[in-house]
Amino acid sequence: MGERILPPGGGEDGVENINLREALEERYLAYALSTIMGRALPDARDGLKPVHRRILHAMRLLKLDPGTAFKKCARIVGDVIGKYHPHGDQSVYDALVRLAQDFAQRYPLVDGQGNFGNIDGDNAAAYRYTEARMTEVAALLLEGIGEDAVDFRKTYNEEDDEPVVLPGAFPNLLANGSQGIAVGMATSIPPHNAAEICDAALHLIANPDCTTRDLVAHVPGPDFPTGGIIIEGRASIQEAYETGRGGFRTRARWHQEDTGRGTYLIVVTQIPYGVAKGRLIEKIAELIIDKKLPLIADFRDESAEDIRLVFEPKSRNVDGGLMMESLFRLTELESRIPLNMNVLMQGRIPRVVGLKEVLREWVDHRRDVLLRRSRHRLAEIERRLEVLAGLIIAYLNIDEVIHIIRTADEPKKALVVRFELTEVQVEAILNMRLRSLAKLEEIELRKEHDELSKEKDGIVKLIGSEALQWKTIAWEISKVKNQFSKDTPLGKRRTTFGEATEHDEGAMAEALVEREPITVVVSEKGWIRALKGHVQDLSTLTFKTDDRLKISFTAETTSKLLVFATNGKVFTLEGSKLPGGRGAGEPIRLMIDLEQEHDIVEVVQFKGGRKVLVASKDGRGFVVPEDELVANTRKGKGVMGVDTPDELTAIRFVEGEHVAVIGENRKLLVFPLNQVPEMTRGKGVRLQKYKGGGLADVKTFALAEGLTWKDSSDRTWTVGEKDLSEWIGNRADAGRLPPKGFPKNNKFG
CATH class of the missing domain: 1.10.268.10 (Topoisomerase, domain 3)
Structure with missing residues (x-):
């Protein structure tokens, strides 16, 4: 037998012990660096990632200059992956295709012949069918490359040379933009107008100490290949260009076409950058089927070479602007295009930089x-x-x-x-x-x-x-x-600037939800559902075992519901988002963030403008305007501060000018409402004093009409103003035993 040879650096058994954490850190760092430097981030000098640079270099060597004969994309891809870019052929072809798409690139670098995909989101034909050559823009990027303008380095197999960066006579980074996701960082640069960038560069050369504000005067914002309207504020745009981070709210371009007799159509001719039209159309169709766009009667795509999306309003009285606002809120007809100018400076340092530095x-x-x-x-x-x-x-x-x-x-x-x-x-x-x-x-x-x-x-x-x-x-x-001046077809600015029209929130709610009558049903255990129509007879409703009806009222799909909880919080539900009437509905707890130890006190319809008296078990309370109770999140709005074991126990909409309070000790007190303060939130003031027990019920009423209640037989009792004199006192008094006939459960009914 021959002598056993151990691997270098190993122990007696040929195994080398390595710290797992150090090994992972070393390998992951190497991967991260290669991704950042060699794949995802563009170079600030020529605005290209390595794959795009290699594609253009390969096309130059194939003599695919502007105006020459086209060659098969298969030849270009073959040269790129064989000589310069040892990655998958499909990834290289996808990059080549994107460089040729006039809806993806503001100034395409590749002139394609054949099917290179479309704005609907359809893919390009396979590379054996398509042909390509360079555009004038690509020629500008390569201009002077044979005159020692840039450094070259060995390719991955050290058989050929490739440029480290292109000469870049065209301001490609900003003009065409770039998107990429690296490891721990990403980049997103929207396209801009080349003539504007050149103006800003000329200003920078003439005034090296100029500010970003001076440059923004020349570059007011992106210029997308698909057009659209930027509705971002000027201050926000300037801050984005100063810091290199921000975003641009962009809307579709639309106009109104009169069709006679007061009727009209809305026609969308440009959509935001990066939105696939096919996916957008599917989303709009889904929303119309789900009745989420009640102002729209019909929708069709009449696009050919140019985009033409046609919307027909429900009636001639529908406001076109309001109808479009509903589309902007629910679809990608309004899109926020991010700016994260994370680029390689000097070809090796990834940094987020502003407009001036770029x-x-x-x-x-x-x-x-x-x-x-x-x-x-x-x-x-x-x-x-x-x-x-x-x-x-x-x-x-x-x-x-x-x-x-x-x-x-x-x-x-x-x-x-x-x-x-x-x-x-x-x-x-x-x-x-x-x-x-x-x-x-x-x-x-x-x-x-x-x-x-x-x-x-x-x-x-x-x-x-x-x-x-x-x-x-x-x-x-x-x-x-x-x-590339603005007088040329390619250089002309496509994206314009505008402002978002403000619409009334109530009108917006109706524009987003079809207005239909509903009956809201809440069970004792906190299950909620919405029956279609205004249902008077609820006797046939079924509930889960050991559950029964607690609250019911009529509303509409456009209504908001206020949910009061024992912890003093108020939550808001949308009428349109309630579960249907089939079955027992859903627990309210699934729709709001309510802790298990707290319960629901009351569910009411929000109407606005009213005042609400809130009262706790300890007999404290205050008046709060209804408009202050609407919450915008699942977490709700803290209105009444209650410390355990105290809890919110009653809420009453204010009617009249007097308050009647009865305690668990069966003492009744009547006092003027103006003794109770009006606040937006707080602990409140004492309504009635108790030696033992707490508040049983509270009511507001007009003294002139008398105090009414319902007994166990559902009969209504009324005590007039004169007969109430012995119970009328001041807030925080103890009160007296109620009049004859008051229910044993101490409730006003």
Whole structure:
């Protein structure tokens, strides 16, 4: 048997102990870094992620320049995954497709031929069917790449070279935007108008110390390929551009088309960026079927090349603006497009930056590219001038040169010695063709020499003057601005700015819910349901075992319900969201955040404008306006402060100007309502004093009409103002035993 060989670094048994936490941290960090740097975040200089940069580089090498013949996308994808991007072919093709979609890219980088998908959300055809070439925008991004404008690095298999970044003569990061999710960070940059970005960049070059406010004057907001209307406030937009974080509320563009006799249609012609029309249409259809859009009678999609979504109102009296507001609230016809300008600065540092920093990074990169291209051109000129100087010497002494070449054993050395030429010059002379010995050629050489000398002086001057460099960059940016000016079809601004119209909340509630009568039924154990219509006879209703009817009242689907709990909180339910009348309904506890130890006291319909007397078991209470009781969340609104074992026990809508209170000790007290304070929240004041027990019932009434109650036989009793004199006192008095005939359960009924 041979000797057992152990792995390096291992113990006797060949196993190396590694701390799991350290191993995971090391590996996950490596994964996170590769995702951030090599996949998800764009470079601030050219606005591209590695996959897009590699696609454009591969297309350049395939000579797919603008105006040339198209080539199959399969060839492009094959080159990209074979040479530069060792990932799945579908992911590369998806990236290529997105670069060609005019509804996804504000300025497409790829000119596609064939089915490249559509705004409905349909996918592109397979890459064996589609063809592509670069657009003028892509050509601008690559301009000067063969002139040492940027660094190159080895590809993953070290067989080829690929650019680290593109020269980026076009402001691609902001113009086309970018979305990406990395590890622990994400980026979301909406598209902008290229002419506006160029204006802002020119302003930054002219005024390096300018503020973001100055730049926002040139870049008022995004410019989406799908158009739409931005309704975000100016202050919010400016803050977003300053910090690099924020968002833009964007709405669909719509107009009203009159169809005669006072009738009309609403037509949507542009939808928010990033919304798939197919999914949007499905959602609207679902909402109409579910009666969530009661103002709309009919809806159809009449889109062809352009978007045309047609909405028919229920009647001619429907306000078109209100109808659209209901659509904005429930569908993606209004969408918030986020801004999270998280980009790679200097190609390696992920940072969230503002508008000024992003523009600074781009113009600084343009300066680097200008200097590199200038030095590259200068080296080329110097090499050519050296050759030209040698050729001119040869022309002046052509006979001698020919003689040396014909007779010398080593003509190369002989020429160097005779005319003091360099190696490069001699090679050029020896490679000269006989046909170029014409007299005219000497004139051409001298002309070329003069022109190149002049160009060299200009480049040397440029390299030595920073002011001249910035002037040249400004000229280049102005050229791009003119190429994509707002007068051109591609450069024209598509997204405009507007303000959201304010609508009455009551009208909005009706616009979102079909108004229908309902009967609300609440059981003793807190189960709620809504019967259709106003049902008078509830005797046939069934309840769960050991449960029975507690509260019932008529309302409408547009109504709000106020739920009072023993902990002093008030919760709000929507009439339209109550479970139907079939079965026992659902427990109210599932709809609100109510602790198990607390119970429901009362459920009432909210009507607004009324006042409510709330009272606790200990006999404390106060008056609260009904409008202050509406809660916007499941957590409810704390109205009455009660400390255990005290609890909210009664709520009464105020009628009249007097209060009648009866305690569990069967003492009745009547006093003026104005002795009870009106508050929005609090513990309240003492209504009646008890030695033992607490409050049994409370009622408000008009003294002139007398105090009424119902006995166990459902008969109504009334005690007039004169007969009540011995019970009338002040708040917090003890009271006296009630009049004859008052129910034994101490309730007013």
